[in-house]
Amino acid sequence: MTLLETHGLTRRFGGLTAVDGVEFRLDEGEIRALIGPNGAGKTTFVSLLSGRIRPSAGRVVFAGEDVTRLPAHARVMRGIAYTFQITSIFARMTLLDNVRLAVQRRMMRGWRGPDARALDAAAMAVLDRVGLADRATGIAGNLSYGHQRLLEVAMGLGLRPRLLILDEPTQGLSDAEIAGFVDLVREIARDATVLLIEHNMGVVMELAHRITVMEMGQILAEGPPEAIRADAEVQRAYLGG
């Protein structure tokens, strides 16, 4: 089943067209990697999906509903979670409090506010999933860069999304942490669809069911990992050859 699709999705910044008439489709349950050279438009594209920025033209359809005009928080309520750069973390708060905020947002979907104990338990369970439970009472700002990225993933998971969008989640992680992260994404994908912007090709090849390659705001190629690896156009875009 199609979970998300875009039609003619376009975003201009002055004279620059960062995302250019993109037709995109994502199936429920898949892990999709979005790759492409710097400046290809990947972050702009996922920002349009999450509602962080507005399109100049085109539409975003999520679970059959046109969400193009919905603000980001309304899309979160429908199940789109976007973990982006470190800015989403509250540096002076504990890890637990950070995740509690995300869980609370989800629980507020019901008409009653969540009770504190249920909130704590849910937040701890999420921290445990990303391997940060033993640091729950530590201050988020004291974490290493890589662990802050994991905390972001935890905050995304706290929303219990149908679609989790991850923007360069392995940046700054050690090799051992990357291996743990790959396992984590596989586990997340058991009950969510994952769209991942990723520069580490090892991670992409290991995780993705399908890969979408962007270049200059457009989709250059799309397909399973083996096909993308063999694609001459993709090699040209990456290697300049």
Ligand SMILES: Nc1ncnc2c1ncn2[C@@H]1O[C@H](COP(=O)(O)OP(=O)(O)OP(=O)(O)O)[C@@H](O)[C@H]1O
């Ligand atoms: N707010 C903005 N104002 C003006 N130009 C922007 C803005 N955001 C992005 N751009 C431009 O749009 C183009 C696409 O940028 P974007 O960040 O989406 O690419 P990317 O594929 O995510 O790159 P990277 O891999 O380096 O993160 C770039 O030329 C960038 O300079």
